[in-house]
Amino acid sequence: MKTTLVLFGVGHMGSAIARGMLQTGNTDLRIIDPDLSALQEFSALGIRTDTACLSLAPNDVLMLAMPPQVFGAFSSDTPCVHHHQGLVISVMAGIRISSIQQMLGTQNVVRSIPNTPSEVFEGMTVYCRSSSVGENLARKARDVLESFGRAVEVSDEALIDPATALCGGGPAFVAYFADALQEFGIKAGLSKDAALAITIQLLRGTSALLATTGKPVMQLCREVMTPGGTTERGIWHFDDEGVGRTVLDALSKSSARSRELGLAITESLSQFEVAK
Numbered sequence: 466m467k468t469t470l471v472l473f474g475v476g477h478m479g480s481a482i483a484r485g486m487l488q489t490g491n492t493d494l495r496i497i498d499p500d501l502s503a504l505q506e507f508s509a510l511g512i513r514t515d516t517a518c519l520s521l522a523p524n525d526v527l528m529l530a531m532p533p534q535v536f537g538a539f540s541s542d543t544p545c546v547h548h549h550q551g552l553v554i555s556v557m558a559g560i561r562i563s564s565i566q567q568m569l570g571t572q573n574v575v576r577s578i579p580n581t582p583s584e585v586f587e588g589m590t591v592y593c594r595s596s597s598v599g600e601n602l603a604r605k606a607r608d609v610l611e612s613f614g615r616a617v618e619v620s621d622e623a624l625i626d627p628a629t630a631l632c633g634g635g636p637a638f639v640a641y642f643a644d645a646l647q648e649f650g651i652k653a654g655l656s657k658d659a660a661l662a663i664t665i666q667l668l669r670g671t672s673a674l675l676a677t678t679g680k681p682v683m684q685l686c687r688e689v690m691t692p693g694g695t696t697e698r699g700i701w702h703f704d705d706e707g708v709g710r711t712v713l714d715a716l717s718k719s720s721a722r723s724r725e726l727g728l729a730i731t732e733s734l735s736q737f738e739v740a741k
């Protein structure tokens with residue numbers, strides 16, 4: 466029997482997951498989002514869509530893809546998700562497994578961080594499961610997450626914050642760099658289309674070279690830097706300007722923000738417990 470995935474939130478990440486999943490067709494999809502216009506694309510494809518969730522089947526897999534900041538209100542306003550016996554997969558940045566368990570009164574939680582290339586079945590998801598998720602549910606979680614790309618499980622939940630920076634945010638960092646490459650091409654006189662085509666093939670070709678040869682990344686870099694040639698001038702400039710360090714700092718800041726988002730909820734939950 467096909468798993469029914471109930472996707473809560475079909476914004477940038479949720480819609481990428483839904484579109485990726487529709488390419489594989491292994492999962493029955495149901496989508497909930499208060500924004501009717503976000504649902505139209507999917508209801509036109511015959512997918513069950515609703516602006517609110519009133520009931521669930523016990524075996525439904527729930528996927529939480531709303532902003533972390535609205536999770537508290539969602540939890541209060543959606544009683545049918547409470548005490549859900551099936552699997553709950555969160556893709557929300559920051560929010561810890563224990564907070565989700567506490568707020569939904571459910572145990573079987575997988576905290577994951579996918580990325581937007583899921584839309585074209587090239588997603589990468591890092592995930593961690595709660596100790597209550599046994600092998601059967603773990604297999605189900607993996608099947609769901611692999612229905613829009615690749616998935617890697619980690620056993621230490623603390624790794625999800627840096628994975629949020631690297632894997633979840635990664636496409637933004639790569640796109641930012643790609644934009645600078647494209648801009649150079651355009652400023653140098655290439656047409657926008659030519660600059661874009663070159664940039665796309667650079668990303669694809671470098672990625673394929675890395676994956677196919679298994680060479681270390683900096684070896685790829687050194688192999689392009691012909692001594693006395695052109696590329697080393699550019700890479701030396703990166704080194705002088707501390708570009709590598711800036712990238713590390715940027716990802717550290719993203720990771721810290723993920724921890725901070727989680728901590729805000731954990732602290733408000735513990736204050737609530739004290740007040741009770």
Ligand SMILES: NC(=O)C1=CN([C@@H]2O[C@H](COP(=O)(O)OP(=O)(O)OC[C@H]3O[C@@H](n4cnc5c(N)ncnc54)[C@H](OP(=O)(O)O)[C@@H]3O)[C@@H](O)[C@H]2O)C=CC1
Pocket residue numbers: 473474475476477478479497498499500503530531532533535538539556557558559578579580581633634
């Ligand atoms: N964007 C990304 O690349 C990644 C995002 N994530 C995570 O995915 C989640 C969504 O991010 P993103 O898609 O970028 O955000 P968006 O703002 O693009 O989308 C969020 C969607 O959730 C909807 N929503 C709000 N409240 C509810 C609710 N109560 N029930 C169901 N849906 C609701 C919003 O509707 P409305 O607009 O009406 O408020 C909106 O359509 C976040 O938790 C984020 O941390 C994780 C990895 C990568």
Ligand SMILES: O=C(O)[C@@H]1CCC=N1
Pocket residue numbers: 558629630633634
């Ligand atoms: O920026 C964010 O908060 C989300 C999580 C990872 C990518 N986008």
